[in-house]
Amino acid sequence: MISLTAVRKQYSSEVAIGPVDVQIPGGGITALVGPNGAGKSTLLTMIGRLLGIDEGTIEIGGYDVGSTASKDLAKVVSILRQENHFVTRLTVRQLVGFGRFPYSKGRLTAEDEEIISRSIDFLDLGALEGRYLDQLSGGQRQRAYVAMVLCQETDYVLLDEPLNNLDMRHSVQMMQQLKRAAIELGRTIVIVLHDINFAGHYADRICAVKNGQIARFGTPDEILTDEVLTEVFETPVTVIDGPNGPLAVYY
Structure with missing residues (x-):
């Protein structure tokens, strides 16, 4: 499990992350989604200790990210930045x-x-x-x-927009391979995605980030609704029944 408790990062009087309180269960894929500038990548880099926090605690698999020795933490969590x-x-x-x-x-x-x-x-x-x-x-x-x-x-893998530079076919292949890694290798994968439909199809959980805070957290069925996506992205979104599950349509 990844646990964030009262986590804050203050950049200026107007720009801040948090307070964030969330528990990401072990296993499967958790997708971080949200509009540009919402704080998705910042949240991921704080979890991976590539960026310090001002307040709160982050634990990964029972290890305190702030105090665990780097050589030990590197055997627990790995991270890929953009x-x-x-x-x-x-x-x-x-x-x-x-x-x-x-x-x-x-x-x-x-x-x-x-x-x-x-x-x-x-x-x-x-x-x-x-x-x-x-x-x-x-x-x-x-x-x-x-x-x-x-x-x-590592049991925990953090990926910041790994679909960058990939066309549609290779994006699908990448998500299929990550799904296999979660299932066959037993990895807990937290991934920043821009495409809400990839998140809905491949993720086990979706964490919607908005204005530096957790706006919603739940299963794809709970997050992929007209109401939730319209609120998070601040643009009209309609969710339709696709051949393989719900699909978000922007207009």
């Missing part, structure tokens, strides 16, 4: 191997190499593992970064 810029020329396999650093400290063992290979295969990157990142498309690089995070083998 900004991924490696200056050094790396192959896909070398990049994915960075996920083993909390365990290997840079000296990969045979077991590490096996886990790297599994993560590469899980994201269907086997044919690309010897290629350099600057030889890949944006979507291929994004899949490589997600493979690196999964290679860290």
Whole structure:
């Protein structure tokens, strides 16, 4: 479980995150959705301790994020931010191997190499593992970064807009692979998404963020309603019955 209690981050007298009180159950996919500037990515980076908080407490799997040693926390939670810029020329396999650093400290063992290979295969990157990142498309690089995070083998995985640079087909494939990771690998995945319909179809829970606070939290059926989405996004939304579940239509 991920637990946030009275969490606040103050940027100025007019801009703040919180107070946030929410408990994200273990297992499955929880999608953070909301309008631009709502605080979704900020909330995710605070959970992953890439951004400090001013007040409150955050716990992941019983570990206090604020006080747990980095070397221990890195074996509990992994995070992928939107900004991924490696200056050094790396192959896909070398990049994915960075996920083993909390365990290997840079000296990969045979077991590490096996886990790297599994993560590469899980994201269907086997044919690309010897290629350099600057030889890949944006979507291929994004899949490589997600493979690196999964290679860290943490129970909790935080992903900030992993569908960036992916076309529709590869976005669907990515969400299917993340769903598999949640089910087959037992990971708890918290993901920032812009597309409410991807959240509705693949997430087990949806956390709607607005103005730096949790506006709604519930199942896709509870969140994907005309009333809730219109309130959260401040634009008229109609939810219709699609072939695979509810679909939000903006107009």
